[in-house]
Amino acid sequence: MSKAGDSIGIIGIGYVGLVTATCLAELGNNVVCMDIDAEKIDLLRQGGVPIxxxxxxxxxxxxKGRMTFTTALEDVFSRCEIVFTAVDTPPTFTGDADLSRVFAVVSALPGLSSNRHILVMKSTVPVGTGMKISIELARQExxxxxxxxxxxxxREGSAISDFLNPDRIVIGSREAAAGQKVAALYQHMRxxxxxxxxPxxxxxxxxxxxxxxxxxxFINEIANVCEEIGADVTEVAKxxxxxxxxGSHFLKAGIGFSGSCFPKDVTALKQIAGNSGYHFQLLTAVIEVNELQKRRVVNKLKKYLGTLTDKTITLLGLAFKPNTNDLREASSIVLASRLLGEGAYVKAYDPVAIPDAAxxxxxxxxxxxxxSAVEDSDAVVLVTEWDEFAHLPLAEMKQRMHQHLIIDGRNFLDPAEVKAAGFTYEGIGRS
Ligand SMILES: NC(=O)c1ccc[n+]([C@@H]2O[C@H](COP(=O)([O-])OP(=O)(O)OC[C@H]3O[C@@H](n4cnc5c(N)ncnc54)[C@H](O)[C@@H]3O)[C@@H](O)[C@H]2O)c1
Known part of the structure; x- marks a missing residue:
């Protein structure tokens, strides 16, 4: 808990910032939440939640008694010694992280307050950014x-529990005292x-x-080999x-990683290495395998349906993973545009991401x-493993669909159950 009368500031109230703010409030701190998006701040003030x-x-x-919302940076710096920054750092067209939002915050700092503050970087920023910010602060005196x-x-989808029960807390600092003050915020976490x-x-x-x-x-490549040789990747991974x-985590074969973090962070690390003169070959392959993996689904559909022109394909799940509405870099977007490019009609349903998907x-x-998504469809592709898709209404789906093919992009369904209902089933890396 911060000391009495002192609040903690959070700049950038997105997926990370809002969860950080809420969890720090849950730990007993007063938090001042600041974002440049006035609509978002209004919604939060009225008790709404934007994600x-x-x-x-x-x-x-x-x-709510411990959380206040503002669009003014002054409100944060007038009340808070410790100020977190959780603004977005999306990829630029080169693959480097775009730090414009981070530096928008840094350049707004002069004259904000003469009290002592600690600026804590929660955004994912390239190695060397902290050094650049320190230089910029010194330049601005x-x-x-x-x-x-x-x-x-x-992780989105389990963000609260992940924040409150982290595997580790990493604190990088030049002044040990500043680092220890930040570490103290987490003192009750084991x-x-x-x-x-x-760095x-x-x-x-x-x-x-x-x-x-x-x-x-890696496991996706193993899955692709399994398909060639007649092995089952789910058993191999087990x-x-x-x-x-x-370890068993992150060994689920599927249609590739997606979302707002992995694609951009992997590419950014490759760029960080490249910019410093090192060619990170392994990551180049990781990225390429991932891109191809999303497209393999199109070939699986063609294997059964022939041309996809004028076929109707249903995507079940659009969010990049279950339990979030986040569509950033979602596999569904790549897949949908590939299918549309092949001349197919694409229908889709997602339990929460439909408003954002529009x-x-x-x-x-x-x-x-x-x-309604499978009505007159020639094939279903399961893209996101939402709980509600674990037991699909297969009998009714069969009546409504034109052809009876299910491509399980997450190896989530029970193949025996799907086949028993009269469907052709194909997963990823399952013979
Ligand atoms: N989303 C995740 O699962 C996750 C996990 C770990 C780390 N991260 C990292 O955390 C950072 C934030 O990610 P996110 O998913 O929460 O992003 P987000 O896009 O959901 O939220 C960013 C917020 O910052 C606000 N913002 C932008 N510029 C601002 C400015 N100058 N002043 C105040 N607010 C500003 C935006 O309006 C937005 O509300 C990124 O660097 C990301 O890589 C994300």
Whole structure:
């Protein structure tokens, strides 16, 4: 808990910022939440929640007395010693992380307050950014702001539990006292605290995401080989996962990793390496395997349907993973545009992402439920493994569909159940 009368500031109230703010409030802190998006701040002031994240609305409701919302940076710096930044760092066209939002915050700092502050970076930023910010602060003769890197590892869909029960807390700082003040915010969490230099903290975040993405591309390549030789990747992964040196996480074959973090962070790390003169060959392959994996579904459809021109294909699930409405870099978007490019009609249903999908996937007929989405369809592709898809209404689907093919892009369905209902089933890497 921060000291009495002191609040914690959060700049950038998106998936990470809002979860961070809410969890810090849940831990007993007062938090001042700032975002440049006035509509978002208005919605939060009125008790609304701009994103879908399980348990978040309830936790905000519970802690609303400790959370205030503003669009003014002055409000944050007048009340808070510790200020987190969780603005977005999307990819640029080169694949480097776009730091314009981070530097928009840094350049707004002069004259904000003469009190001492700690600026804590929660956004994922390339190695060297902390150093650049320190130089920029010195250039602007700002001597009252210390800088701490505190990368975030939460996963959308289980963000609250991930934030409150982290595997580790990474604190990168130049001044130990500043780092320790930030570490104190997490003192009630049972997690190892790793105090490092700022570049090391920045690298831990990228290396972690790149390693997980590598595991996914690895098992996807194994899946592709399994298809050639008649083995079952789900059993292979199980057999590998029992080995403690390997572990069972992130060994699920499917249509590739997606979302707002892995694709951009893997590409950004490749760029960081390249910009410093090192060609990161392994990551180049990880990215390429992932791109091809999304497209393999199109070939699977063609194998059964022939040409896709004028065929109707239904996508079940649009969000990049279950339990979120986030569509950033979702596999569904790539798949939908490939299918539209092949001349197919594309229909889709997602339990929560439909309002956001209207903007993100153009040309797709968005439906209110599974049954209306499969009406007159030639094939279903399961894209996101939402719980409600675990037991599809197969008998009714069969009556409504034109042809009876299910491509299970997440190896989520029970093949025996699907086949018993009269469908042709094909998963990923399952013979
Ligand atoms: N989403 C995740 O699962 C996740 C997990 C770990 C780390 N991260 C990292 O955290 C950062 C934030 O990700 P996100 O998914 O929460 O992004 P987001 O797009 O959901 O939220 C970013 C927020 O920052 C606001 N913003 C932009 N510029 C601003 C400015 N100058 N002042 C104030 N607010 C501003 C935007 O309006 C938006 O509300 C990224 O660097 C991301 O890589 C994300």
């Amino acid at each position: 879908y994240e399980p348990g978040l609305a309830e936790l905000i409701g519970k802690n 700002i001597n009252n702001i210390d800088y701490v890197s505190n990368p975030e590892f939460l 997690a190892p605290v790793l105090e490092t230099s700022i 090391t903290a920045e690298m831990i975040k990228y290396a972690s995401n790149a390693f997980l993405a590598t595991k996914i591309s 057999g590998m996962g029992y080995d403690k040196r390997i 903007r993100a996937v153009r040309g797709v007929l968005l439906c209110d439920d599974t049954l």
